[in-house]
Amino acid sequence: MSLENLLASPLITVLRHDRRAQFSAGLCIGLIAIQQIGYSKRRSPVRGLVHFWVVDVPRAVVAAFARPASQFGLVRIARTFYIRWLFGGKTEDVRAMLNTANEKELETQTKKGLKVVEVCEDFEGGTVKGRWFIHDEIMRENTICLLWFHGGGYVFQNAANGAAHHYELLKEFNNSPLAFDEADPAKKSRRLDKFPTQLLEAVAAYQWLVSVKSVKKLVVGGDSAGAHLAIALMNAITTRLQHVPVKPIASVLMAPWVNPFLKENAKIFSDASFRAPFDYCDFTNNKTAIHTAEKGTLVIYGSIEIIVDSIRSFVARLRNQNTVGLEVYEYPNEMHCFNKHNPISGNGRDALVKTAAFLHKLF
Secondary structure: OOHHHHHOOHHHHHHHHOHHHHHHHHHHHHHHHHHHHHHHOOOOHHHHHHHHHHHHHHHHHHHHHOOOHHHHHHHHHHHHHHHHHHOOOOHHHHHHHHHHHHHHHHHHHHHHOOEEEEEEEEEOOEEEEEEEEEOOOOOOOOOEEEEEEOOOOOOOOOOOOOHHHHHHHHHHOOOOOEEEEEEOOOOOOOOOOOEOHHHHHHHHHHHHHHHOOOOOEEEEEEEOHHHHHHHHHHHHHHHHOOOOOOOOOEEEEEOOOOOOOOOOOOHHHHHHHEOOOOHHHOOOOOOOOOOOOOOEEEEEEEOOOOOHHHHHHHHHHHHHOOOOOEEEEEEOOOOOOHHHHOOOOHHHHHHHHHHHHHHHHHO
């Protein structure tokens, strides 16, 4: 972004007149600083602080001032909770706070018109838990189902996370019968809450949709760790569930956390989420297979993602294996899951429109 564009951004005008926006902007940048220091406790402090001043601050300033002031509330909430966890907060407490924030956002979207149907059904000795985000409660023969897995590093968030994005995507799809079933990989117990437990839950949700709900047109997708789970599910469907009659037509991968074992920027999550650094979970590793959907794969991410290098490696692998219907969009000066946090304007809206267009082409 040029200096001229930066000075002309809507947020600059807001900051001149709105003290709350000034406070939010300063606090947001300050929280990034504290978060980086928290990460540095788990790696070289000197390296962490140098990276913070040389890389993180300039990126944060440019990215923050280029986006709507309305986004600061969500950014502040998320960073505050994660920082508490980084500095020793109890996972259960932080998870509860984040879930409360998600439920409030979901309530806001339902007031705007989003219809939500709770799902909690017994299936093959377990429970399928999630939410339908829909226009109506009738599952027609031509209903397109997007099985979406939320992010959160396999540690945080719930099925209400991303409600604004999902609702906007439904509307962008021109009121076609597009259904969302967001399978919630809720933690069943402290003993079983690490990967691959979530993959087993994803397989159960997929089988439930096909066998109980008789879904014929299925797309799988997710953001961050949810996108990682969607890729793992595609591999499981291809290698272990050949008998299931309905296969996903496409996949939508938003800021995919394709290598959970990066030592510098994700180790705190992988330590909390994985029993061991399984090779089959690293989709940047050429030894790990990547099975894709039969008609298309969409990948969307920002150029200043903390995991951008691994995403680019993953995309290179998809291109090298000539993935059918591959569409990739890297947005400049955008951070992790930018389009989920702000689907209303700017690049977030553009990414949402591209997602809807991708689905339209398939069907």
